[in-house]
Amino acid sequence: MERIKKITAQITDLDARAMEEAQKKLDSLTKPLGSLGRLEELAKQVCGITAKSNPSLEHKVIFTLAADHGVTDEGVSAYPKDVTGQMVDNFLKGGAGINVLARHCGARVVVVDMGVAVDLGPDPRLVIKKIAYGTKNMAKGPAMTRDEAIRAIVVGFEIFEDEFQRGLDIIGTGEMGIGNTSSASAITAAFTRKPVEEITGRGAGLDDKGLKNKIEVIKRSLAVNKPDPKDAIDVLSKVGGFEIAGLAGIILAAAAQKVPVVIDGFISGAAALIAYQIEPRVKKYLIAAHQSAEGGHKYILEHIGLRPLLDLDLRLGEGTGGALAMSLADAAIKILTQMATFESAKVSEKKK
Amino acid sequence: MERIKKITAQITDLDARAMEEAQKKLDSLTKPLGSLGRLEELAKQVCGITAKSNPSLEHKVIFTLAADHGVTDEGVSAYPKDVTGQMVDNFLKGGAGINVLARHCGARVVVVDMGVAVDLGPDPRLVIKKIAYGTKNMAKGPAMTRDEAIRAIVVGFEIFEDEFQRGLDIIGTGEMGIGNTSSASAITAAFTRKPVEEITGRGAGLDDKGLKNKIEVIKRSLAVNKPDPKDAIDVLSKVGGFEIAGLAGIILAAAAQKVPVVIDGFISGAAALIAYQIEPRVKKYLIAAHQSAEGGHKYILEHIGLRPLLDLDLRLGEGTGGALAMSLADAAIKILTQMATFESAKVSEKKK
Numbered sequence: 001m002e003r004i005k006k007i008t009a010q011i012t013d014l015d016a017r018a019m020e021e022a023q024k025k026l027d028s029l030t031k032p033l034g035s036l037g038r039l040e041e042l043a044k045q046v047c048g049i050t051a052k053s054n055p056s057l058e059h060k061v062i063f064t065l066a067a068d069h070g071v072t073d074e075g076v077s078a079y080p081k082d083v084t085g086q087m088v089d090n091f092l093k094g095g096a097g098i099n100v101l102a103r104h105c106g107a108r109v110v111v112v113d114m115g116v117a118v119d120l121g122p123d124p125r126l127v128i129k130k131i132a133y134g135t136k137n138m139a140k141g142p143a144m145t146r147d148e149a150i151r152a153i154v155v156g157f158e159i160f161e162d163e164f165q166r167g168l169d170i171i172g173t174g175e176m177g178i179g180n181t182s183s184a185s186a187i188t189a190a191f192t193r194k195p196v197e198e199i200t201g202r203g204a205g206l207d208d209k210g211l212k213n214k215i216e217v218i219k220r221s222l223a224v225n226k227p228d229p230k231d232a233i234d235v236l237s238k239v240g241g242f243e244i245a246g247l248a249g250i251i252l253a254a255a256a257q258k259v260p261v262v263i264d265g266f267i268s269g270a271a272a273l274i275a276y277q278i279e280p281r282v283k284k285y286l287i288a289a290h291q292s293a294e295g296g297h298k299y300i301l302e303h304i305g306l307r308p309l310l311d312l313d314l315r316l317g318e319g320t321g322g323a324l325a326m327s328l329a330d331a332a333i334k335i336l337t338q339m340a341t342f343e344s345a346k347v348s349e350k351k352k
Numbered sequence: 353m354e355r356i357k358k359i360t361a362q363i364t365d366l367d368a369r370a371m372e373e374a375q376k377k378l379d380s381l382t383k384p385l386g387s388l389g390r391l392e393e394l395a396k397q398v399c400g401i402t403a404k405s406n407p408s409l410e411h412k413v414i415f416t417l418a419a420d421h422g423v424t425d426e427g428v429s430a431y432p433k434d435v436t437g438q439m440v441d442n443f444l445k446g447g448a449g450i451n452v453l454a455r456h457c458g459a460r461v462v463v464v465d466m467g468v469a470v471d472l473g474p475d476p477r478l479v480i481k482k483i484a485y486g487t488k489n490m491a492k493g494p495a496m497t498r499d500e501a502i503r504a505i506v507v508g509f510e511i512f513e514d515e516f517q518r519g520l521d522i523i524g525t526g527e528m529g530i531g532n533t534s535s536a537s538a539i540t541a542a543f544t545r546k547p548v549e550e551i552t553g554r555g556a557g558l559d560d561k562g563l564k565n566k567i568e569v570i571k572r573s574l575a576v577n578k579p580d581p582k583d584a585i586d587v588l589s590k591v592g593g594f595e596i597a598g599l600a601g602i603i604l605a606a607a608a609q610k611v612p613v614v615i616d617g618f619i620s621g622a623a624a625l626i627a628y629q630i631e632p633r634v635k636k637y638l639i640a641a642h643q644s645a646e647g648g649h650k651y652i653l654e655h656i657g658l659r660p661l662l663d664l665d666l667r668l669g670e671g672t673g674g675a676l677a678m679s680l681a682d683a684a685i686k687i688l689t690q691m692a693t694f695e696s697a698k699v700s701e702k703k704k
Binding site: 029030031032033035036037038039078079080082083086087089090093095096097100101103104105203204205293309310311312313314315316320324327328330331334335338339340344345346347348349350351 | 381382383384385387388389390391430431432434435438439441442445447448449452453455456457555556557645661662663664665666667668672676679680682683686687690691692696697698699700701702703
């Protein structure tokens with residue numbers, strides 16, 4: 001816990017001066033005041049986060065963390081568990097949705113094995129940080145020990161720091177883990193106290209019977225474990241996942257280093273919720289990419305107080321929505337830094 | 353009218369076979385069925401438009417058409433009329449919002465003088481198609497003659513065809529014209545029959561008094577001219593603008609050549625509305641970029657039946673929202689054409 005406390009202590013308020021300067025600059029550009037709406041807000045937020053009035057978001061990184069979930073024993077997913085490892089291979093070969101969208105947006109993808117049930121690699125492009133061969137079945141007891149949860153968060157710090165050394169301006173969160181919408185649903189229910197029925201969705205494609213079973217399994221997991229919403233590590237260890245824990249660590253470490261974090265969908269949202277419960281100041285460092293078609297996501301966004309940028313009915317995860325939103329953040333910063341001013345372009349200002 | 357009829361006769365239904373093939377391909381990709389939501393719909397639409405199951409959207413063009421509006425004599429804009437020509441200079445020098453976002457999205461901007469009140473250029477980058485030195489004041493009579501309206505649409509065909517020869521895969525519409533939200537509001541009111549008060553917004557930044565005056569001016573323009581909603585050319589000539597007419601022509605010509613059209617905000621929406629009233633089949637060729645903060649835009653989208661991709665409170669015009677949405681369409685096509693299939697990536701499929 002010492003390392004977690006050390007990181008969270010470094011998370012400050014946004015830089016008011018950089019935001020003021022950004023606002024002044026935005027108001028001098030050749031466009032009606034405020035006419036680029038949320039792009040202007042986004043530019044200002046990025047200035048506040050980075051404490052720079054003239055930042056660049058050139059170097060973009062998406063962290064796609066993979067892990068398996070013991071709760072798949074309960075038949076909560078439409079896909080077999082093997083798919084987690086198979087998809088990691090797909091990420092490394094560049095054929096998955098996140099690879100395509102990351103290339104489109106000029107981001108690099110960092111693929112991490114946080115706890116896949118099989119041994120993967122060796123592959124120089126794969127970061128291996130396996131905490132265990134998947135979590136235990138949360139329907140029967142804690143998914144992981146408290147110590148494992150803390151270690152997985154700290155591993156998140158290390159993953160971020162390694163990439164931060166290589167140079168990055170903005171990050172996106174992504175994940176892969178068959179069964180992880182069950183874990184994300186349980187985390188969301190634990191913190192928001194919303195009914196499990198409303199939070200739980202079809203994940204990768206459950207039918208009605210499967211959905212009913214999934215809801216029962218999540219309810220049982222909460223009943224068996226009694227996660228304490230006042231203790232984020234308790235919730236994480238009892239009903240979380242290694243990829244969710246790692247992402248929570250990455251989010252906290254990024255905020256500590258003044259790096260904007262684009263949160264993808266439901267699972268990434270659950271990781272953000274853990275990070276937010278550990279340190280609420282992290283909120284202002286977060287950019288919500290989109291609202292997932294998975295029902296529980298909107299409750300996470302409401303709980304933290306985030307407004308999503310995109311509403312495209314996405315529910316793939318991997319960081320896909322984050323990649324698209326990262327490109328919007330980049331566009332917003334280019335507006336701030338590349339547009340002409342009324343003065344430089346000799347354009348007449350508004351009538352008095 | 354003969355040339356308009358000839359173009360509209362070429363607008364066909366979308367290609368059902370290309371759409372079927374696209375759907376089959378989308379369903380074979382390494383992701384849960386339908387999990388990329390509206391990106392998948394977009395990919396399918398583009399396949400239907402282009403009649404290709406494997407299209408590319410590499411070459412992107414934004415047409416930014418500029419013209420002045422006689423109705424500015426009535427004090428309907430927060431900015432002086434000179435700004436139209438000054439902003440055209442800004443477009444040519446690359447300092448405007450649309451330049452920044454077009455560079456970000458890899459699009460080229462074609463800037464056209466459709467009817468600016470001053471002489472511009474000569475500049476090899478400026479396309480000069482001036483119909484007149486601005487429209488007449490619609491509050492006192494028709495903004496243009498019927499012949500001018502038809503000529504401006506036909507000029508739109510020519511502008512599109514010239515760029516089509518140079519190579520393009522997708523286009524976006526954009527405009528600049530001090531006073532043109534008044535024209536767009538009048539067009540919207542004429543076709544949708546919604547109250548002028550609900551349609552009319554603050555444009556580039558009117559105060560309460562200015563907004564009240566603008567509403568009165570639009571009501572007067574409609575009362576004086578009595579545009580006939582069953583005759584799109586009548587509406588266009590009486591309360592339209594040269595840039596709106598040109599864009600309507602570009603939209604129709606693009607649909608005739610099976611090119612997807614990304615519609616930007618309120619003014620572009622008014623041009624799409626004219627095109628749609630001339631030939632309703634154009635609808636399926638349209639991609640609505642965003643919902644403008646300018647109130648009337650949502651009525652246009654409802655009237656045509658389009659769902660916007662972005663909701664970023666934009667109200668700049670120029671094609672800015674279109675540039676961002678064009679990038680989403682490109683991303684959607686890359687998903688279709690670059691992702692691995694379950695078979696190629698050796699990923700297990702859904703459980704039966």
